[in-house]
Amino acid sequence: MTQPSSEATFDVVIVGGAFAGLSAALILGRARRRVLVCDGGPARNAPAHASHGFFANDGTAPRELLQRAREELRPYDSVEVRSILVESASALDASEGSAAAGAGFRLGLADGETVRARFVLLAYGLTDAPPEIPGLADLWGRAVHQCPYCHGWEVRDRPLGLLGSWRTMRQRASLLRGWSTDLTAFIQDAGPESTADAAAVEIDRLARLGVTVRTEPVERVEGVGQGGLRVFLEGGDAIDLGGLFVAPNVTPRSDLATSLGCFPVEGPEGLLPFVRVNDAGETTIPGVFAAGDLLGGTQTVVMAVGSGARAAYVINHRLAHEAAEALLA
Ligand SMILES: Cc1cc2nc3c(=O)[nH]c(=O)nc-3n(C[C@H](O)[C@H](O)[C@H](O)COP(=O)(O)OP(=O)(O)OC[C@H]3O[C@@H](n4cnc5c(N)ncnc54)[C@H](O)[C@@H]3O)c2cc1C
Numbered sequence: 001m002t003q004p005s006s007e008a009t010f011d012v013v014i015v016g017g018a019f020a021g022l023s024a025a026l027i028l029g030r031a032r033r034r035v036l037v038c039d040g041g042p043a044r045n046a047p048a049h050a051s052h053g054f055f056a057n058d059g060t061a062p063r064e065l066l067q068r069a070r071e072e073l074r075p076y077d078s079v080e081v082r083s084i085l086v087e088s089a090s091a092l093d094a095s096e097g098s099a100a101a102g103a104g105f106r107l108g109l110a111d112g113e114t115v116r117a118r119f120v121l122l123a124y125g126l127t128d129a130p131p132e133i134p135g136l137a138d139l140w141g142r143a144v145h146q147c148p149y150c151h152g153w154e155v156r157d158r159p160l161g162l163l164g165s166w167r168t169m170r171q172r173a174s175l176l177r178g179w180s181t182d183l184t185a186f187i188q189d190a191g192p193e194s195t196a197d198a199a200a201v202e203i204d205r206l207a208r209l210g211v212t213v214r215t216e217p218v219e220r221v222e223g224v225g226q227g228g229l230r231v232f233l234e235g236g237d238a239i240d241l242g243g244l245f246v247a248p249n250v251t252p253r254s255d256l257a258t259s260l261g262c263f264p265v266e267g268p269e270g271l272l273p274f275v276r277v278n279d280a281g282e283t284t285i286p287g288v289f290a291a292g293d294l295l296g297g298t299q300t301v302v303m304a305v306g307s308g309a310r311a312a313y314v315i316n317h318r319l320a321h322e323a324a325e326a327l328l329a
Contacts, residue, residue, distance in 0.1 A: 009116040010036045011319055012312075013107050015086045015256060016123035018043035019301045020292025022069040022081075023308035024121050024315075029076025031316045036115060037073075038107075040085035040253075044125050044293060045150075045301070047141030052150050054301045065301070085110040089120060089256045091285075105260075105287065118322075119315045122257055122275060122283070122290040123308060126299070128248040131163065131188070134220040136246070143229040144221070144244045149300060151243065152179035154227075158242025161231060162211075163218065165189050166199040168247065173211045176245060183211045184239060186231065190215040214239070252294060261285050265296050272296060281311035289315060 012028055014021045017039025028035045045051055045062045052058055057065060073079050088108035096103055096116075104118045128146065130136055136144055145151040159182040162172050166187045173183055185206055190199050203213050216233040224230045224240060231239045250273055257264075257275045262283035265274040274296030281289045289311040292304035 007106075007114055007116055008036075010034045011117070012036075012119045012121060012315055013038065013086070013105070013115060013117035014121045014123055015089070015107070015254070016040070016125055016292070017070075017081055017083075018066060018123070018125060018292070019069075019304035020125075020294075020308035021121065021123035022066065022073065023305040024123065024291060024312040025073055025079050025081070026069070026076070027309050027312035028316060029073055029079035031312075032076075032078055033316060033319060035079045036117070037079065037081040038084050038086045038109060039081065040083075040110075040124070044128070044299075045141065048151075049142070051301055052153065054305070062301075082109075086124075086254070086256065089260050091260070091287075092116065118287070118319065120260070120288045121308070121311050121315070122254075122262075122288065122294060123292045123304075124252065124254045124256065124294065125304075126250040126273070126293045127253050128250055130246055130248040133163075133218050135223075136221050139221060139223055139229055139244075143223055143227055143241075144246060146246060146248055147300065148176050148179055148245060149298075152176065155243035156180060158182070158228070159184065159240065161186055161239070161241045161244040163188065163244055163246045166202045170202055170205055170209070172245070172247065173206060173209060177209070180242075181210060184231075184241070185211050185213050186218050186233075186244075187213060187215050188217060250293075257283065257288075257290065257294070260288050262288055262290070280314040281307060282314065 011033040012035045014037045017037040025035050025037045050059045051062045086107050087110050092103040094103050105120045106114055108114050156179045160180045161184045163186045169185050206213050216235050219232045219234050222230045228242050252273055262285050263276045265272045265276045275290040275294045277283055277290050283290050291307040291311045293299040
């Protein structure tokens with residue numbers, strides 16, 4: 001494919017303009033780098049009314065945080081923020097790039113434009129797929145939560161539920177006990193015959209921790225009262241809770257890392273939906289960095305902001321070094 005000779009060139013293209021991406025853009029803008037931030041839509045925590053646990057901004061609405069972050073970028077005129085999806089990314093041929101630096105990358109935007117970048121920062125986050133239980137999606141981010149650090153304080157000392165597999169339930173319940181000791185575990189996979197014994201051992205341990213265990217399938221959930229919910233079990237029982245914590249399945253919001261050839265993170269049971277990076281935030285493809293929830297681990301705003309900034313510092317050092325080397329060559 002012949003590319004237009006007028007193709008815009010940036011030091012860095014940031015894919016995803018939420019917490020990780022905008023944090024990186026601020027550092028790079030202040031370092032006077034030419035940056036394009038492309039953002040394709042709402043951030044992961046958009047369903048939540050408030051974001052908690054972010055230093056000096058505890059309880060601020062996610063949208064307000066991001067609006068402020070975009071406004072803070074205004075003085076840095078080398079940073080351009082566009083509301084657009086990046087649809088493709090590939091390495092440039094060696095003949096297309098600078099000889100001193102790596103060749104760089106070409107990114108295809110949803111409006112058909114292609115741009116070039118010396119470095120790419122992937123900050124496009126994850127999509128949640130909560131269990132498909134009627135009513136649950138409607139309460140996502142309000143009475144149904146994924147993270148006690150984010151929303152545990154607001155429901156402290158209320159009856160709380162945990163939904164999921166017996167395999168991870170004890171670990172999750174041990175953590176949530178810090179916010180409430182009135183816990184009910186809704187175990188949805190008491191197990192095929194092969195795991196029944198192991199599940200029974202875990203269920204017994206949960207009971208010894210003071211956790212009420214229910215193994216009936218959850219039929220549906222419904223919002224009640226001041227931000228609470230009612231859980232309806234097969235067989236007819238209904239349990240009122242102040243909040244329900246679930247561990248959703250997550251998938252990356254784009255396959256750009258895969259198409260660029262970046263290795264995913266490996267877990268004990270296979271590949272995980274996260275991008276592998278080194279201590280500098282660089283993926284297995286030199287010049288491609290990743291930040292935010294895409295890295296897995298603790299997925300919170302403050303971690304996303306920190307990893308975005310880390311990538312930006314390293315990228316700026318590389319650019320500075322490459323420019324100096326080119327002068328000396
Ligand atoms: C319901 C809920 C509540 C939460 N509450 C809290 C909380 O209170 N405190 C806390 O610290 N954390 C909270 N979190 C976690 C927090 O949302 C994430 O850790 C944080 O959003 C990660 O930031 P990020 O920048 O990595 O990704 P995201 O916030 O997911 O942002 C990624 C951005 O990339 C964009 N994008 C995706 N694909 C493309 C593409 N191809 N091209 C261009 N742009 C693209 C998306 O539109 C999005 O704007 C919550 C999460 C959920 C689900």
